[in-house]
Every structure is written in C-alpha cells, then in structure tokens.
Amino acid sequence: xxxxxxxxxxxxxxxxxxxxxxxxxxxxxxxxxxxxxxxxxxxxxxxxxxxxxxxxxxxxxxxxxxxxxxxxxxxxxxxxxxxxxxxxxxxxxxxxxxxxxxxxxxxxxxxxxxxxxxxxxxxxxxxxxxxxxxxxxxxxxxxxxxxxxxxxxxxxxxxxxxxxxxxxxxxxxxxxxxxxxxxxxxxxxxxxxxxxxxxxxxxxxxxxxxxxxxxxxxxxxxxxxxxxxxxxxxxxxxxxxxxxxxxxxxxxxxxxxxxxxxxxxxxxxxxxxxxxxxxxxxxxxxxxxxxxxxxxxxxxxxxxxxxxxxxxxxxxxxxxxxxxxxxxxxxxxxxxxxxxxxxxxxxxxxxxxxxxxxxxxxxxxxxxxxxxxxxxxxxxxxxxxxxxxxxxxxxxxxxxxxxxxxxxxxxxxxxxxxxxxxxxxxxxxxxxxxxxxxxxxxxxxxx
Numbered sequence: 428x429x430x431x432x433x434x435x436x437x438x439x440x441x442x443x444x445x446x447x448x449x450x451x452x453x454x455x456x457x458x459x460x461x462x463x464x465x466x467x468x469x470x471x472x473x474x475x476x477x478x479x480x481x482x483x484x485x486x487x488x489x490x491x492x493x494x495x496x497x498x499x500x501x502x503x504x505x506x507x508x509x510x511x512x513x514x515x516x517x518x519x520x521x522x523x524x525x526x527x528x529x530x531x532x533x534x535x536x537x538x539x540x541x542x543x544x545x546x547x548x549x550x551x552x553x554x555x556x557x558x559x560x561x562x563x564x565x566x567x568x569x570x571x572x573x574x575x576x577x578x579x580x581x582x583x584x585x586x587x588x589x590x591x592x593x594x595x596x597x598x599x600x601x602x603x604x605x606x607x608x609x610x611x612x613x614x615x616x617x618x619x620x621x622x623x624x625x626x627x628x629x630x631x632x633x634x635x636x637x638x639x640x641x642x643x644x645x646x647x648x649x650x651x652x653x654x655x656x657x658x659x660x661x662x663x664x665x666x667x668x669x670x671x672x673x674x675x676x677x678x679x680x681x682x683x684x685x686x687x688x689x690x691x692x693x694x695x696x697x698x699x700x701x702x703x704x705x706x707x708x709x710x711x712x713x714x715x716x717x718x719x720x721x722x723x724x725x726x727x728x729x730x731x732x733x734x735x736x737x738x739x740x741x742x743x744x745x746x747x748x749x750x751x752x753x754x755x756x757x758x759x760x761x762x763x764x765x766x767x768x769x770x771x772x773x774x775x776x777x778x779x780x781x782x783x784x785x786x787x788x789x790x791x792x793x794x795x796x797x798x799x800x801x802x803x804x805x806x807x808x809x810x811x812x813x814x815x816x817x818x819x820x821x822x823x824x825x826x827x828x829x830x831x832x833x834x835x836x837x838x839x840x841x842x843x844x845x846x847x848x849x850x851x852x853x854x855x856x857x858x859x860x861x862x863x864x865x866x867x868x869x870x871x872x873x874x
Contacts, residue, residue, distance in 0.1 A: 480509065483495070491850065492513065492849070493849050494773070495774065495866070500785055500844050501841070511775040511846075514759070514772065514773055515771065515773065515774070517830055518765045518825040519765040519822060522714060523780055524751075525713070526713070527751075527780050527784055528729050529728075532733045533725070533728060534732075536705065537705070537709060538555040538702055538728060538731070539570060540700070541698040543694055543699070548577055548579060549577060550574065551581040551691060552583070553611065555700070555731045556611060557724070559704040560612075560615075561632075563620055565708075565709075567704050570703070571684060580689070581689035582690055583693055584691070587609065587611045588738040589727070591608035592606070593763075593764070594762065594767055602646045602648040604668070605720075605766075606766060608670065609671075614679045614683075615631065615632050616666070618666040618668050619648075619653075620665070621655075621663065623657070623664075632679055639655045641657055641659040643656075648667050648669070648670075653675070674690070709721055714796045714804070715805070717804075717821075717822060723762065723764050726742060726743075726762075729742050739762060753779075757776075758771060759772075774846035774847070777846040778844050781832065785834070785844065790842075794819050797821060798821065801816060806818060809864070810831075817867075818833065819833050819836075820833025820835075823848075828850045829859050832845065832848075833845065835870060837871050843870070
C-alpha cells in the first residue's frame with residue numbers, strides 16, 4: 428500500500444510541475460488509470476494495453492500523432508503497441524538505421540580513399556565519403572600524411588552521384604551548421620569555421636578568409652557561391668557550410684599539401700583502398716550529438732565501400748532487401764540524418780532494428796553509441812534516472828516532432844526496447860518530453 432501511495436504522489440508531483448490545469452477528481456482518476464495499466468495481479472507486473480489506449484486518448488494527446496512500442500527482448504514479447512504500425516516522421520531517429528547500416532557494412536577502420544599509384548611519385552585518388560579529414564571534431568590529418576609522399580596528386584571528379592543536399596531538406600538551412608553539403612571527399616567537415624571575439628579571429632579553412640564580407644545579412648553565406656557574411660561587432664562562433672565542388676576540394680587539398688592537385692575523369696584499372704579513423708568513433712559522435720553531416724557521409728561511405736556507388740538510395744535499397752528485408756513495415760527512407768520530412772518510419776520497424784542490434788552486438792558496445800538520460804549527449808538534461816541511468820536512446824527533433832527510441836532499463840534490471848514517436852504537435856516540445864517521462868518512468872518502476 429505504501430509503495431502504491433508513493434508512486435501515485437510521484438506522478439501527481441510530475442504533473443503539477445508542468446502546470447496541467449485539471450480538477451482534483453480528474454487527477455485522481457488519471458493516477459488510478461496509470462496505476463491500473465502498470466500493475467497486474469498476484470505480484471506479476473503486467474502492462475494492460477487497453478488502459479494505455481485510454482491514456483493516449485486523453486486531452487494531452489489531442490491534435491497530435493503519438494505512437495509507442497515497448498518490447499521485452501528476452502521474451503520477444505510486445506508489451507505495448509499503440510499505433511505501432513502507423514508511419515511517423517522520425518527526424519533523427521533515422522540515424523538508428525544509419526548506425527545499423529554502418530555497423531553491418533563498414534570495416535572497423537573507415538575507408539579513406541581509393542587510389543592508383545602512377546610510378547613512384549604519382550597517385551590518383553577518389554574520395555570514399557569519409558567525413559573525418561580535418562573535421563572540426565576529429566581533426567584527422569591521415570589524408571595529408573599519406574599524400575605527402577607523392578610529388579603529383581590527382582583526384583577523380585564527379586564521384587558523388589547524389590545532389591549535395593538530401594531529398595526534402597529545407598532550402599533555407601543551407602547556411603546552418605547542421606546542414607553541410609554531402610561530398611565524395613569532404614574536408615573540414617564541409618564547413619567554414621569562424622571564431623571571433625574582441626581580441627582574436629580564427630577562420631578555417633583560410634581559403635575562405637578573403638571571401639568574408641562584414642554586414643548584417645539575413646544569411647551567413649550567399650546561396651549560390653562561397654561569399655560569407657558576418658556581423659562586424661558582436662563576438663561569434665560559427666560553422667558555416669561552404670559550397671562544395673571538385674575544384675574547391677582540389678584547391679583546399681592543394682593548400683594543405685602545398686602543391687597543385689589535378690582533376691581527372693576516372694580510374695582505369697584496379698584500385699586499392701587506404702583506411703583511416705576508427706568507424707566506431709565516428710558512429711559514437713554521430714549518435715551522441717546527432718550530427719547530420721556524419722550520418723550522411725557514413726551512408727555514402729557504406730554505399731561506396733559495398734557497391735562502388737556513392738549514392739544513398741542504392742545502399743538503402745540494398746539494406747532493405749538484405750539485413751532489413753523482414754521489417755514489418757518497409758520505411759520510406761530518403762537520407763541518412765533525418766533532416767528530411769520525406770522520411771517515414773513506424774515505431775515497430777524502429778524497434779525491430781534496435782532488437783537486431785541488441786541480439787548481434789554486446790551491450791557495452793551498444794551503449795557507447797546512444798545518448799544517456801540525464802548524463803550524455805542530446806539526453807543530458809532529460810529522462811534522468813534516480814540512482815543510475817534508465818534510458819539509452821536516440822532523440823529525433825524537428826519542428827512539431829519529437830521522437831525517442833532505444834533501450835529502457837527497469838528497476839528489476841530488465842532491458843526493454845522502445846520507440847516513442849510524437850508528430851504534429853503545436854505545444855512546446857518540453858511538454859511532450861514531460862508527458863513521455865511519466866509513461867517511461869511508470870514502465871521503469873513497475874515492470
């Protein structure tokens with residue numbers, strides 16, 4: 428009885444925290460409802476789906492789409508299925524599919540470039556989508572150290588078979604840090620780094636320093652070319668995507684190597700592959716901070732390494748006909764990051780992919796990739812555990828959409844797989860997260 432009372436008071440406090448204006452009788456009814464769907468008879472904890480359905484039909488879920496799937500992976504038992512077969516815009520939950528693809532197809536060392544040696548002092552290379560060379564976080568210089576051995580260096584042109592932007596990306600995001608262009612041989616994360624305060628100004632790559640204009644433009648870069656606009660007075664720290672091309676890549680690489688880089692149409696004959704950064708370090712960074720650029724490049728790298736084709740759609744179809752052919756609902760999967768609103772996934776399909784990873788990879792390996800509630804990454808300020816973390820999951824945020832999919836550890840130390848998706852709401856996302864916390868904590872405490 429004491430345990431029951433404590434649990435009810437806990438939920439009452441959580442609800443009061445974000446100011447639900449519900450009469451006292453309705454609050455009591457709601458608490459009874461929540462308690463009834465998480466506690467079964469005879470000491471056996473059981474989730475009652477019919478009561479959860481009633482909960483999700485409440486006023487807090489009006490005028491939005493919500494889906495929740497919870498799976499006991501040990502028993503392969505679906506505990507909760509609310510709109511599990513409904514398609515949702517997943518936002519960055521798409522990165523779960525990119526993570527699985529990279530783990531399945533990419534080697535432990537990321538492919539860096541394909542090459543042919545031309546005698547002892549010449550080399551021709553083609554990028555393989557690796558995002559790490561001189562990236563602001565990784566700062567990997569392996570590309571330059573490998574190419575510095577040669578007098579003559581050439582790059583193969585037109586390797587990227589996709590547009591630089593993904594299908595359905597918002598055009599006005601072109602100058603924002605989270606939407607760099609995709610490329611075969613990216614450098615510096617395909618962004619122009621600017622750090623400016625009262626005493627110092629750092630601009631990298633330096634190629635673009637002479638292309639900066641100081642004014643209060645609406646955007647930080649021209650939409651058509653690499654002309655950058657910075658406010659003159661206020662301090663700032665920006666990562667501004669630059670426009671990519673084979674010629675820009677050749678100039679940037681030439682500046683690094685201090686030599687002219689030639690652009691050639693294609694390879695003729697057999698090629699070899701040079702390898703670079705640890706794959707898992709790139710995956711960890713992608714998932715922890717929800718890095719869209721890394722996600723897009725990982726998908727391209729997997730396509731190039733597996734199918735010799737730098738095109739996202741071919742590797743997506745390859746996965747959907749292979750490792751993901753048994754998904755209960757085939758997704759509409761158009762990019763690697765989830766920036767596109769064209770993506771459509773169901774909670775059941777996301778849970779299935781999480782289950783595949785749980786069965787194939789060790790727990791210690793998996794939790795390295797996922798943000799941790801109250802501790803790490805995009806979940807640092809949400810879903811905090813009481814004495815230890817209970818949520819290891821990928822967030823997915825777009826305007827009017829918030830999704831969370833991953834693993835939930837119950838107080839009885841059971842590992843549950845869940846996908847909780849919310850679309851088309853107009854209230855602040857903080858209210859959505861607070862509502863989610865109530866449900867996820869109830870499952871944690873009573874299963």
